[in-house]
Amino acid sequence: MKKLLLYFLSVLASCMASAQVASYAFAQSSGTYVPITGGTVLATATNVSDFDSQNWTLPTGTIPFGFNFNGAFYTGLNINSNGYITFGSTIPPTYITTPINSATNYSGAISAFGGDLNASYVAGVIGSELRYETLGTAPNRTFVVQFKEWRPFSNASITAVAKISFQIRLEETTNKITMVYNDCSIAAGSLTNSASRQIGLRGANANDFNNRMNATTVSFNSSTAGTTNGAAQSFSFNTATATPGLPANGLTYTWTPPSCFAPSDISQTAASTSTASVNWRVPVPTPGNGYEYYYSIAATPPTSATAPMGASTASNASFSGLATGTTYNVWVRSLCDATNTSAWSAAGTFTTLCNSVATLTENFDTYTTGNIVPPCWSKIVTGNNAVQAIALVSGTNKNITQYNNIAGEVNIVLLPPLNTVNAGYQLKFKVRANYATVLDVGYLTNAFDAGSFVTVQSLNVTNTAYGNNTNVPFPTTVPADARVAVRMPAQATAATVYWDDVSWEQAAVCIEPNSLTVSNITQTAATVSWNAPVTVPANGYEYYYSTSNTTPASTTAPLGTSTGTSVTLGLSSSTTYYVWVRSACSGSVKSDWSPAATFTTLCDAVATLYENFDSYAIAAIVPSCWDRLVLGNAANQAINSLTPASGTRNLYQVNSVSGQTSIVILPPLSTINSGYRLRFKVRASLPAILNVGYMTNPADESTFVNVQTLNISNTTYGSESLVPFPASVPANARVAVRMPVQTNSPSVYWDDVYWESAPSLGTSETEGHKNTIASYPNPFSDVLYISDVKNVRSMAVTDITGKMVKTFDTPSTALHLDELPSGMYLVVLYMNDGTKQTIKAIKK
Incomplete structure (x- = not known):
């Protein structure tokens, strides 16, 4: 265990958002559910299971009046299919089913039946709809969000179907919030399901809540105030039991805001060893007589009878005579007028500074x-x-x-x-x-x-x-x-x-350089650069490099010197090196060696290659002399053993998030612009695309140039994919396979990779085989005739990329190709003597 030499008290300043919804007054009543039929329909179910975890954003101005929630005005909101609405620019993740105790930083939430719900359509049984409408005239309008015939728990059964309808109603002027329930029943079959749902209000964080709860032994219609932000109301469809049961038709919950709101978002703005300053968010409406505050080392909040320690007419306050290095809790309340005072705000904190130290x-x-x-x-x-x-x-x-x-x-x-x-x-x-x-x-x-x-x-x-x-x-x-x-x-x-x-x-008298980087890596060289220390060494720098990751000692002789902040090293190919640099402040005064930079020189270019990945471990790696560029948590590449095309391994790629990268880069190839092709087998877990191309800089995704896009629909390995490379590819480019982002999250696997000479068109692929067979007419319409098939064992037709489009196990002089689209094709004749001949044909 390492020893802690100095111990200090905390100086961390923190803030907590408002806790105003806790001061809303709650009332329950029995009323009449009046469905809305006008306004705007946001969603209508057309399937047995629809809108499972979905958001709808109603932009600013949708609510035709300013609705004051938790001390701030809103004219827009977000609706989640899981039975709640939220305020503010932060939209909840669609999957959130617990909106009151969620850690998501939306500005507030109103949850009428928060849980795992979904919409549904079953003819004659259930027809879910989401709608909003404004009722009444100013200044007494009501904005209504209505969930009609929603499934109270997510499922897709057509024989056992439950439904519930409910509304969230926002009142102009009074800013009251009302929830009304109706038609919670079994629409088809029988059910014995039970669950719980979050019902109530949440402020700007999960510590600010005003919710309802009932145990499974208590009727849903006899709820009490929630004691935690995760409290919920239990309900059941078990008709054999009276409790907890279902919400009664017309059950109405109403929350009424206080007439004087407390401030919120207390945050520290300054501190010394004995003083501190804080500010806070001004509530709406602004209190006419300013604020009072109370602070204490203890976390016990003040009561309405607690005498304040000071007052402020502005939204800030400063405190003095404080203990050094100490954290205090602070509360603020609004003085709206001479007789109307808000509750105390949620606690904020401020911390005085510790005494400064030298080391x-x-x-x-x-x-x-x-x-x-x-x-x-x-x-x-x-x-x-x-x-x-x-x-x-x-x-x-x-x-x-x-x-x-x-x-x-x-x-x-x-x-x-x-x-x-x-x-x-x-x-x-x-x-x-x-x-x-x-x-x-x-x-x-x-x-x-x-x-x-x-x-x-x-x-x-x-x-x-x-x-x-x-x-x-x-x-x-x-x-x-x-x-x-x-x-x-x-x-x-x-x-x-x-x-x-x-x-x-x-600081040391002679300071080492830092931030070593390596660039311009080739087979035989690399450039090492570094940042000079604040005091540039008079005698420049010394460097040392090795294939061993052992830091050189102070007495180790350097391998070279530099008067600048970079040096180019002469090296061997396909080798991993470690390099260190130190400052030479004088002939005898040297700094420590810098942290090492490590790099691997490029492999020598090869003309051809074959790789089936079988000799490598199962890991997020590529074979020797290959490279990869994988950026982001949702992109990946690895060698794995899941159903290879041959042997025991294949290569895997995935990328499901925009802006992230998964590229596999083949070794340097001396024949990249010499009429060669990439041949390999590929499959995918779901329909996918794969880009085959090249990169002029393997470390820079933007240099990727696509040669061909492969559309992959097969889930098992089949025929090979052939990608010929044009002669225009730069000689120093690297062949690369890129997995572009795909939101359906497919996994792509490939195996048995060849880099080889592409066959010439219109001639035999076997040296010495005499091209005596002809095709006619060429171009052709529907039928292509072959002049002589007596020595032909079988026949195949590929497109220009090498993809097989038709095969003929029995040779024929008349090839019926009417189903093929217009274009150029290769007819491959497999001869009895083991050779093959390729004929180029064009379909009109």
């Missing part, structure tokens, strides 16, 4: 795993996709992880306050990634504002295992109160970066 070391081993940082560190992580965590490596060893693949989202980890940030110190740590990625090391001038990040150095992280330390010296121009920070910028490769063994220490 630190941290290995994260003493902390639990989860989305946290150590005490006195902090983070800024925004959006649904950016993730930061302390994660287990092995045993008790832990490290920091960061992930961010969506532009505009933020993932920054801040070190504790340091009083040597501009005193010639450096950040030293180990870093790796599961895919090649970039990591920014720098500082924030405002620890609560991601926009204040300043990059000191961007690291190109290509290693997948931890290696040498990475050192990032900080210039003396950094502001004294800045916070050292590590930022994961958004990257489409969906890489996860890991870092560990962090030290803030005096």
Whole structure:
């Protein structure tokens, strides 16, 4: 176990969204369900099972009045087929069946029968429909969303059919929410099903809820207030039992908003060791007399009788006289007028800074795993996709992880306050990634504002295992109160970066270069480049490379020197190398060796090849001298053993998400523009397409040029696919097979790959075979005649790509080809002596 040298208290600032729907008043009544028949029909079922997990977005302006939900006005909403609506620009995933306790960051939800539902049409039994309509006149209009004859649980039976109808009604001016139920019954057959459904309101997060529940031993119509965000109402179709039963026709639930809303979204904006500032979201309508606040180290919320600790006329407040490195809870309430005060808001938090330190070391081993940082560190992580965590490596060893693949989202980890940030110190740590990625090391001038990040150095992280330390010296121009920070910028490769063994220490006198990259890789050479340290070494750089991944010692003699930040090495083909670089600050003063960069030189080009993949392990790899370009979590390529065409292995590709990549690249070929072809067998789990072409840069997907698209419908291996390559292909290009994105998620398998000379058209394919057989007429209409078949064993017709279109086991002088479309064809004659002859024919 590594030792933690310095321990700090937390400086992490967090916020919680509003908890206002909890203050809505609930009432239950028995009324009359009045179906709507006008307005707009969004969906009408035509199948036994329809609209299973689907969203409909009603854009802004659809509701003809501003509906105030949870302190914000909306004129648009999202409808989910699983029995609920949501507000805001974040649309729930279609499959969400628990809208009240879902972690999805929509702005709010109203769930009338939230669960796994679907629509259905069975003639004379059930006919599902989704419709909305506005009733009444301003200022007393009602916007109604109606689920008519929906299945209360998802199934496709036509003999046992249940149905339910319900409405969600939004009232103008009063902003009341009403749910009305009707016709929950068995439409055909008999059922004994039971289940539960989420019914109620949710605010901007799952901690803000106002829902209903009843146990299986309690009638559905006798619900009580939910005590957790996952509470639900039980129902059953078992007519042998009275409970929990079904919602009565006309059962009406009404939620009435408070007349004075509390503020929400409390967030910290500033801090020192004894002061802090927060702001909050102003509710609608804005309170006329401002706000009152209360804060405490304890998490116990204040009551209506609790005396406030201060007041503010603006949507912010500052606090002083606070304890160092301490997290406080804070609540705010609105003063709408002299007699109308809101409930206290949901708790927000603010944290004072720890005292600054000169040095630190941290290995994260003493902390639990989860989305946290150590005490006195902090983070800024925004959006649904950016993730930061302390994660287990092995045993008790832990490290920091960061992930961010969506532009505009933020993932920054801040070190504790340091009083040597501009005193010639450096950040030293180990870093790796599961895919090649970039990591920014720098500082924030405002620890609560991601926009204040300043990059000191961007690291190109290509290693997948931890290696040498990475050192990032900080210039003396950094502001004294800045916070050292590590930022994961958004990257489409969906890489996860890991870092560990962090030290803030005096920078070395002679600093090693960093961010080694390798380019221009050929069979016999490669160019290695690096970033110069902040202080450029007077005597340039020294480098060392080896086929062994053993870091050279300080006494190891370098293999070369460079006065610039790159060098081209002379190498052997098809060999993996490791290279290190160090700074030479003087004749005797040298830096540590940099972290290694690794690369493999290209194989020597071959004229032909055959590969059946049988000699390789089952893994996400390609054979020796092949390459692959696989980017993203939904794209993949591997060698596997699932029903190969021959032997024990074949190659597999998949790609189901737009923007991701799965390309397999064949070895260098000296005959790529010499009239050769690719011949292989291919199949797919579902109808699929595969692009066969070439790349001028195997590391750059944009250089892929398609030669032929294969439409694959066969699920088992059959005839071979033949792709001739034109003579116009650049001599340095690489043959490549690309799996383009396909939303039906097929898996494509291929095997028995040949690169070979393509046969010439219109001549015998066997040397020395005399071409004495002719065809006529040529071009032909429906029948092609062969002049002599006495020495022919069998016959076949292929299209120009080599795809078999017709075979003749018994030779005939009259080939009836009326079913073939117009075009050029090859008639292959298999002779009795084992040779074959090919005749080119054109159908009109």
